Amino acid sequence: MEILEYARPRSTDEAFRLIREQHGTAIGGAAWLRTNTKTLALGVDLAGLGLEYVREAGDHIEIGAMTTYRELETSRPLKARFGALFEATVGHVVGIQLRNIITVGGTVAGRYGFSDLNTTLCALGARAVFHPGRAVDLADFIEKGAEGPFLLEKILLPASVRAAYQQMRISRNDFPILNTTSAWTGSGWRIAVGARPAAARLCREAMALLGNDPHPSDEKIVAAARAAARELQFGSDIRASAEYRRDILPVLIRRALTEVRG
């Protein structure tokens, strides 16, 4: 990728102004720039704006947009609230050296199909906060995108959700063939599936089937897992066929739901 002009704003206000008024493009981790053939007229670097944090905020956890995967993986607040969920979700992404570069904001804003993190964030019921403070449902954003220019500032996670992540890869550090996260929110179940190979989606029929029972039976879990495979669309790519993805999804969902249910 070529960047014709580069700006390093000193505040999120200035960054957003450059994005909105001068058609700038926000630069997050920039880990995939090398493999991208686009040309940016104006790259707006979000480094140095203080957007690197994971912190408790009442009944939520806030994750700054420039927080790296490695920071997620090693975050004590996240570990305390979600156990090994974030290690499991991002720990397969290439190596530590790349996880020291890739950012949460770049991943969410990019709405990448191969993303592991977006799947988990959708299942947790995360909200994306755009400058200067507009919060939207992250799963909706992943599905529909944003209207007009935006600057993603942080992610809000409900802190009391229990969740488990499952994935299938050809080799440990490859992109996923399929990934899924199941979560119990305290009042219902959420199931997200990504790398279909398209971007993460919620399995609304499967979620409805599970209802608000925190301890669904094995039979109900199997039925929900099968329903998820029926309601989603799958595609074929170099890593797997649509049929293969559809076949393995119920297994992954069953494992994740069973882990959360206990």
Add this chain to the structure above:
Amino acid sequence: MNITLHINGKEQPVECRAGEMLTDVLRRSGYAEVKRGCDTGNCGACTVLVDGAPVLSCSYLAVRADGREITTIQGLAEEAKKFAEFLTAEGADQCGFCAPGFALTVLSMKEELSDPDEAEIRHYLAGNLCRCSGYEGQIRAIKKYLEAKHAQ
């Protein structure tokens, strides 16, 4: 663009394009020990430390390194040489192309993890690919190197 890099303790003004990656700037500036491997963020050969953290220089914007401390394997040559003795003893080094990035990641791990077990070592080094060795000799060398460090 004109930026100033601090490489292995030395200040070095360099010119770069806005979208240029750190590998290119470092190699152009004479740091040939930073290897250009896959150039797509997969193999770990181009690893350097930025403010002490290992990053892939092929995927790190050079302009972001402005004013930061960059360490190549030359900057840790003394410790790297000690580690290399363990690699040699275990027959773990063959063509050597991956060695600079591999050694930097090991030295970073030594600072970050106090007493890693084999699973943690393998996890930490998963981003450093070696097409010669099959990794077993390297794992033995790392364990023995860390044991020796703890014994000191």
